[in-house]
Amino acid sequence: MNDTDGMMRLLLVMLSCYVAGGTDRVSTTCTEEACLTLHLEERRFDNASEDCIKNGGKLVTMRNENELQSIKSALLAAEEFSILSSKLWIGLSLQRGHCTGSSELHGFRWTTEPADSRYSNWKRKPFSTCTEKRCVSISLEDDLKWSDGSCRDSSFYMCKFLFKGMCKPVVLENPRDVKYRVPFLSKPLDPNERLAMLPQGTVAEIQCGGSEDAENVLSVCDNKNGLFGWTNSESFCARNKTCNNGGCEHVCFETAEGGVRCDCHEGYYLMDDKVSCALRNNCENSPCESKCVPTATGFLCACAEGFYLAEDGVSCVDINECQQLKPICGENRCHNTPGSYFCECNPGFRFVAGKCEDVDECTELRCQQGCLNSQGSFYCYCHAGYSPALNDTDICVDIDECISRPCEDICVNTLGSFKCSCRENLILAKNGISCVPDPAEKPQNSPSSDHGEAFITKLNQFPVTFGPTTVYPTPVAKTDFSKRKESFLGSPWILLCVLGSVIPLTVVIVVMSVFVVYRWKRSRQAALKKSTADNYCWVSSGLDKEQKKNATFN
Structure with a gap:
């Protein structure tokens, strides 16, 4: 074995040790731009994302229609797994602490740059939240429409791997004589899993002669002078084969030395591996204004989205979406832009996915307390015990109930x-x-100052009788004995206390009245005794008259 073969085997071992996390239920699809791996093992969103990153990729994104079609093709290629109704994570999520909004992505962001995009494919409007992390999944049953849900749910997932270049599969009479190890899988690809392209870094183990005991050749897909092809391609079993296509992709020629030589059809050129053919780049000096698409016989011009090809087949003309028969903005004003358009929405609305949608101002925390959203507007209100401020109705101030x-x-x-x-x-x-x-407090014998006012009022209302004469006491002016409220003085307990004080006082007054009447009668009887004549007759001596006369003259 030469040094080159030894290095190839060492590289193969290193790749096997480097890649981790493989699973038997993985379906792989590669295009000219990227490779997609469908993992049929349900995991939470964060675990799925970590698995993709660990193997050098990211969760798939869907920023445009082309990426949607690539994902759909990869899912349809795995139809033997019956995943029609299965959910599949994509790299779109709403982080905790961020609120759902009214843009195309409704506040969600892609896990890879660019994080924003104007393209959206929602099945329904996402759940409105500012405190929960939400993640997006798709399914073939929903035609790959986006649905948000809890990131703690478990679903299948798909990883996307980007590479600088791709190589076509090695061309042999029996394709099963080649085993491929791609950089993002720990196990070789299944012989039945044929890929149209293989990414840079793929190792091909070629069995010459179709037997495990035969000599094996290792080759790596790599960049060779600006073109991607297989290294060590000159040893691809060509010396052991007759020109039964000799492993050539297009045309095989036998050489005078007993070997074979490959060639390509018109419009193609032979790649560095000497067996594969690639389409010539007929667009190098094309006059196309926008895009050039190479063909086997030449090229075709194409235009970007929002433009159409002019009659000269080279120039592109802007499509005026605002002049369509059906108003694209409805009742709102339409403004055409190069390759696109935008709608001028009424206040309280925002242009989303080609139409004006209501802005939910309540998700933007514009109110201090309660908020009610309405079409094109919103309303702030205050909770019980608060009222809007006079100078700013969005601010709530406390109500002094006292x-x-x-x-x-x-x-x-x-x-x-x-x-x-x-x-x-x-x-x-x-x-x-x-x-x-307070039932724990002992009752007091003397009336409190709080009862004084009621007591004196009741006392003034009782007449005092002395014999035949009845005297009504002069009303006493109302004195402010306490600052207690009148409602408190009128309570049943206070009335009971007043009656308990007035009854004994009434008894005292009655007793005193009886005593006064008694003394009065005694005095009157004594006076009558003095004025009544006794049994003796008094005779005047005449001296009295003389004394009176002298007193008169004096």
């Missing part, structure tokens, strides 16, 4: 509410507003 005196005794305002309390010897009732006596 101004309306809701409590029977003491009121303390709080944010959004209030709290009642009572003074000494009283406790708050079950209704949270009224005050009742």
